Amino acid sequence: MQHIIDRFISYVIIDTESDANSETTPSTKKQWDLAHKLVEELKNIGMQDVSIDDKSYIMATLPSNVEHEVPTIGFISHFDTSPDFCGANIKPQIVPNYDGKDIVLNADKNIVLSPSYFKDLLLYKGQTLITTDGTTLLGADDKAGITEIVTAMEFLINNPEIKHGKIRVGFTPDEEIGRGAHHFDVDKFGADWAYTMDGSQVGELEYENFNAAGAKITFKGKSVHPGYAKGKMINSMLIANDFINELPHGETPQETKGYEGFFHVHHLTGSIEETVLELIIRDHNKKKFEKRKELIEKITKKINKKFAKQFGEDIVTAEIKDQYYNMKEKVLPVKHIVDIAEQAMKEIGIKPLIKPIRGGTDGSQLSYKGLPCPNIFAGGHNFHGKYEYVPAESMQKAVEVIVKIAELTAIENSARK
């Protein structure tokens, strides 16, 4: 277990925060620091055809060790961390033999990771938890995934009696800003299908995700001295507020679950003259997704109409951009790739938790690029914030799942012949 903990920590202490405002790939130069390290490590454990391209996409091969033909499968994760929370100077804390009580992450700042708020913690009594020191995120999303893939490959290399087909490994930058798959060369990867190791709790297996769009809505205003403002001032912040109030109530991330979609207002900056509102739109159902985008247009029109006379031109403009789509459409025709993962979990005593992803992964875009790509748990919880943690045992289980999938894929095929 120490081996997997050490490997994980060696990754998370390297800052790889991505940046949505950057146009380059990777979006931040510092992602190269971990990328180069991973290339060296893949070579060191004995992987072949280890490559890194000019955009920091890493690929490597574990050759087949059987005579018969086996489909080539891939395992993928991302090495950037979310810009939602600080990813620099991460100081992981190890909590051995977790006793089920509050964990003080930071005594000075009174930051406590408590099972009374985060009930999932109680699943891991007696296990070794890795947490933050309360000032950063942890980066288990998705350095746990990378740890698991590297460790599983190392295990297969060291245990050649375990039979498997050709396995491809892919590590990407910039997943957290929605671009992880943008420059992923599916042809070069050359796998029949793949799995992202990017889920949360042990057992998670996902092949449905949101349809996703982002909207940037700009409100104009007119600043006038407040004492003389009657009938003249237009306060763009208040118009933005009206806009938000027009969104359906109860359809926010904090009020929805399962297959329920939402609007999520995630950024707002304003002055009297101009306010910019950014929100994301999410829905598993394609029709409802389109309806949600239409609603944004409708509200925009309604407000523009209201201010047409007073302002003279459109007072609100909405730019809506699609981000990714539900992978279900691409995975269902090759459902056996989900079944193999499910069987792998069962064979090693894990109860599969098959549920829709309330987000997206590299896999959703990859599935649309021709590489069907369900998502498997990586073990972490509370991603993108200071309460993020991962049990070492969960990472170990993910390693076992990867190994078992490799094994089953080789058997599956020979059985079919």
Ligand SMILES: [Zn+2]
């Ligand atoms: Zn992730």
